[in-house]
Amino acid sequence: MSEAITSDFLMKTPFHARTAPLCLSGKWGRWAGYSSVDCFYSVTEEYFAVRTAASLFDMSPMIKYRVTGRDAARFVNRLITRDIGACPPGHGLYVCWCDGDGKLIEDGTVFRLAENDFQINTAEHNFCWFEDTALGLDVTIADVSEEFAALALQGPLSRLVLERLGLTGIEAMPYFGLAWFTLDEAPLLVSRTGFTGDLGYELWIEPGRAEMLWDRLMAAGKDYRLTPIGAAALEMVRIEAGLIEIGFDYIGAEAALRESRKRSPYELGLGWLVDLKKSYFVGKRALAEEKRRGGPRWRLVGLEIEGNKPAIESFIYRGRTEVGHVTSAMWSPTLKKNIAIAVLEAPYATPKADLWAEIWHPRELEIRKINAPCRVVRRPFYDPPRRKA
Amino acid sequence: MNASARHDAVVIGAGHNGLVCAAYLAKAGRRVLVLEAGESVGGCAVSGEIHPGYTVSTCAHILHLLHPGVIADLRLKRHGLALSAPDLATLALLPDGEHLLLSSEVQATRDSISRFSRRDAERLPGFRARLERFAGALRPFLMATPPRLANGTWRDRWTLIRLGIAIRRLGRTDMRELLRIVGICSADLVEDVFESDVLKGVLAFDSVLGSFLGPRSPSSAFNLLYRAAGESDGRRGALSHPKGGMGAVTAALAAAAKSFGVEVRTAAPVAKVAIEDTVATGVVLESGEEIAARTVVSNADPRRTFLDLVGPDQLDTDFVRRVRHIRMDGATAKVNLALDGLPDLGGSGPHMANARLLIAPGVDYIEHAFDDAKYGAFSAEPAMEITIPSLHDPSLVPEGGHVMSIMVQFAPYRLRDGGWAAHREAFGDHVLKTLAAYMPDLSGRILARQVVTPDDLERDFRVSGGHWHHGELILNQLFMLRPVPRFAQYRTPIDNLYLCGAGAHPGGGIMGAAGRNAAREIMRDWSR
Numbered sequence A: 001m002s003e004a005i006t007s008d009f010l011m012k013t014p015f016h017a018r019t020a021p022l023c024l025s026g027k028w029g030r031w032a033g034y035s036s037v038d039c040f041y042s043v044t045e046e047y048f049a050v051r052t053a054a055s056l057f058d059m060s061p062m063i064k065y066r067v068t069g070r071d072a073a074r075f076v077n078r079l080i081t082r083d084i085g086a087c088p089p090g091h092g093l094y095v096c097w098c099d100g101d102g103k104l105i106e107d108g109t110v111f112r113l114a115e116n117d118f119q120i121n122t123a124e125h126n127f128c129w130f131e132d133t134a135l136g137l138d139v140t141i142a143d144v145s146e147e148f149a150a151l152a153l154q155g156p157l158s159r160l161v162l163e164r165l166g167l168t169g170i171e172a173m174p175y176f177g178l179a180w181f182t183l184d185e186a187p188l189l190v191s192r193t194g195f196t197g198d199l200g201y202e203l204w205i206e207p208g209r210a211e212m213l214w215d216r217l218m219a220a221g222k223d224y225r226l227t228p229i230g231a232a233a234l235e236m237v238r239i240e241a242g243l244i245e246i247g248f249d250y251i252g253a254e255a256a257l258r259e260s261r262k263r264s265p266y267e268l269g270l271g272w273l274v275d276l277k278k279s280y281f282v283g284k285r286a287l288a289e290e291k292r293r294g295g296p297r298w299r300l301v302g303l304e305i306e307g308n309k310p311a312i313e314s315f316i317y318r319g320r321t322e323v324g325h326v327t328s329a330m331w332s333p334t335l336k337k338n339i340a341i342a343v344l345e346a347p348y349a350t351p352k353a354d355l356w357a358e359i360w361h362p363r364e365l366e367i368r369k370i371n372a373p374c375r376v377v378r379r380p381f382y383d384p385p386r387r388k389a
Numbered sequence B: 001m002n003a004s005a006r007h008d009a010v011v012i013g014a015g016h017n018g019l020v021c022a023a024y025l026a027k028a029g030r031r032v033l034v035l036e037a038g039e040s041v042g043g044c045a046v047s048g049e050i051h052p053g054y055t056v057s058t059c060a061h062i063l064h065l066l067h068p069g070v071i072a073d074l075r076l077k078r079h080g081l082a083l084s085a086p087d088l089a090t091l092a093l094l095p096d097g098e099h100l101l102l103s104s105e106v107q108a109t110r111d112s113i114s115r116f117s118r119r120d121a122e123r124l125p126g127f128r129a130r131l132e133r134f135a136g137a138l139r140p141f142l143m144a145t146p147p148r149l150a151n152g153t154w155r156d157r158w159t160l161i162r163l164g165i166a167i168r169r170l171g172r173t174d175m176r177e178l179l180r181i182v183g184i185c186s187a188d189l190v191e192d193v194f195e196s197d198v199l200k201g202v203l204a205f206d207s208v209l210g211s212f213l214g215p216r217s218p219s220s221a222f223n224l225l226y227r228a229a230g231e232s233d234g235r236r237g238a239l240s241h242p243k244g245g246m247g248a249v250t251a252a253l254a255a256a257a258k259s260f261g262v263e264v265r266t267a268a269p270v271a272k273v274a275i276e277d278t279v280a281t282g283v284v285l286e287s288g289e290e291i292a293a294r295t296v297v298s299n300a301d302p303r304r305t306f307l308d309l310v311g312p313d314q315l316d317t318d319f320v321r322r323v324r325h326i327r328m329d330g331a332t333a334k335v336n337l338a339l340d341g342l343p344d345l346g347g348s349g350p351h352m353a354n355a356r357l358l359i360a361p362g363v364d365y366i367e368h369a370f371d372d373a374k375y376g377a378f379s380a381e382p383a384m385e386i387t388i389p390s391l392h393d394p395s396l397v398p399e400g401g402h403v404m405s406i407m408v409q410f411a412p413y414r415l416r417d418g419g420w421a422a423h424r425e426a427f428g429d430h431v432l433k434t435l436a437a438y439m440p441d442l443s444g445r446i447l448a449r450q451v452v453t454p455d456d457l458e459r460d461f462r463v464s465g466g467h468w469h470h471g472e473l474i475l476n477q478l479f480m481l482r483p484v485p486r487f488a489q490y491r492t493p494i495d496n497l498y499l500c501g502a503g504a505h506p507g508g509g510i511m512g513a514a515g516r517n518a519a520r521e522i523m524r525d526w527s528r
Ligand SMILES: Cc1cc2nc3c(=O)[nH]c(=O)nc-3n(C[C@H](O)[C@H](O)[C@H](O)COP(=O)(O)OP(=O)(O)OC[C@H]3O[C@@H](n4cnc5c(N)ncnc54)[C@H](O)[C@@H]3O)c2cc1C
Pocket: B012, B013, B014, B015, B016, B017, B018, B035, B036, B037, B038, B041, B042, B043, B044, B045, B059, B060, B061, B062, B063, B064, B065, B210, B268, B269, B270, B271, B299, B300, B301, B304, B309, B332, B333, B334, B407, B457, B460, B461, B462, B463, B466, B467, B468, B469, B470, B500, B501, B502, B503, B507, B508, B509, B510, B511, B514
């Protein structure tokens, strides 16, 4: 590369002035063109903040689309595999969308702001797919990623933080509900959503007021051990929550080069998101056909593995036959269990299957191979009632 | 399946392919209804009166591809199909009054070329023979359903194997040559062999006629193979004139179809294919009338069929993308003239009677004409194919009169600077001005003039983009890729909906192949 990479090669989120001084570890990652904190000081401490207190995560790099127009609801219903009719204004929905072969392009959340006004939150760029899916419809699709700064406030004490912040009525907000507040004269959208499997909220505000929101939250959370967290801790809690992540647990159909790497919702355990009874949506024909034929070849499952060495990128065997591989793995400090998300051939995706994982574990620069018995368990691994209560 | 429907099949469109498909289905004992939007049947194969008593083929004017099997199976001769000129020669005109005559008379052709190049005269028969061998290898596949690549059955594999064998059986030299030329441009092909501009111009013209390609565009050589694979009443590569104009061909087809029990309704535009849960159940007319059918067959082009009649609500985004990306901008226009007498052609006049006339005096001439179109203008000096069918078909005109049918390359669908509405008549004037160099007294003889641009074709004949083939005939849109990959078997993503028009394999021209192949696939599904 001939040109020097300057320090502003990656963009800074609207919270950068607040997060940068706190990032003592110096560990930053890249996320959708932004610098994103990987770990502020201690991953373990940040992890326990999510599970036992309250945590703050800067999710501003998330890609956001605004869909408006007379046919907006029709567009969303053409796009996603769930029925948007089940989502009244003021609510959100966890959804996925597929290509014509019924292979997953991405999963994400849709907020129904009004009857024909939606916000779709994604990790990857989907603009072309959305536009092309909107052919013939009266909708406007806009990438509004930079119009919102966003924070995830998650953990058992998160509700108390928001009460302390003065958001009256927050305690009545249902799971996946949306609510609008005004904070210091700035409009603030709160959604009861998250990527942690715990009680939590996501807060959306105009970028110019981002620092104000951060400061007010940190002040309100002082007594609740509100802790800024980075992506590394988030990764741990999302695995415990059994949530899948694009680029880790599956490759989006638009990005995959190999046909065989594409995955259908049924293969990813997202069959509950597919509503074959609603009107036509992209991929419906293929998904109905897949279902008719008895389901897909692969299944995404949760695994519990003996021992305490994370089964990162492990192959899974039954006897001497390879029957799958791990996509995400960790030692769960809360459950005190060795857990993993894995893709298995369908016949072996049952708790009855007698499986073992081949774990390659580094020990002081020496790699040890461990054959650890494992079994299929229910996801989410960790699911406290407060998540939805 | 819609068991209560009165019709086994409803065919949308009474183009020649729709009629062929309907006739085959009815011949097999099925109840078939054809719904045509226009006032008469025929699609692009129609005749029209452009001046009281003067009738001419409105669009297509030369019959050279209609499959002999279709003629025989549907007994088209009994239903009125007749040729007024069975084997037209090609008379290429040059601005200086010179001309080149190519015909099935070997010696005359040789003599004519010799006046330009002895080498070329000697090499043409070999060139034609080779082209004919290639065409012979490919000909059976015009009447075959293209194979599916993924999830294919033994039948799909067998088609591919047969294609491989057919090519291999050409022998090593020919096989290499076929594989070499199939994707190249026609300019390279003819410049390899010939030296005289006039002969190269004729061959290059035929390679781009009906397409939005210049002689130097990749894949243009293929069109020569496609044309060579055609037959006219059993004569391979022959060009003919149907008696009564092209409308008489589709009239014969309609009569044949009716004789098998097909019901044809004109002025019945279809607005929508009725679909219930990914299965076609009938059609809805623009009038609001609903007609149920077990099977719906579309003779409309793929873009109209999928984007308008089916609609994106019923289709996958990636499929819609592929349909939108089909290259189907037309670039051929037609100018039809009613004349009070024959124009003076100078020295070449005597040969005119049994020939089509070409204005295509060289490869560069055609490529320049294409260049204009490439950037959104009609050709400053267009290349043309002209017929005067009244010379051998007096039924078309009153005593002494004549009609002239002029095919013009290039007139791009997307005309810049205001579009066709603003430039249509200027274009007509321009064509006549170009012709004046070859026929000085032409303009004084004109009683009436009809200009048919791609824009008119789209509006009046409902062909998206006004393309001759309902989609460019180029390598990436052929055979297994036509109209889009994975749906080249006349079937569509919608169950019980089929394509039978030129947009499907093998393409356009008055051939009847797409209609017949579609009927075969439909019956195959019915018998499952
Ligand atoms: C200017 C021009 C010149 C040509 N010259 C020649 C030539 O000399 N020789 C040759 O062999 N070929 C020629 N061709 C090509 C040939 O005419 C076409 O490829 C052929 O006619 C296509 O036949 P088809 O039946 O597939 O479709 P079409 O003839 O296009 O018929 C389709 C029919 O469907 C109908 N339709 C469409 N939508 C609807 C709807 N919603 N409801 C009801 N009906 C509908 C249309 O009205 C039309 O009648 C020419 C083409 C053009 C455009």
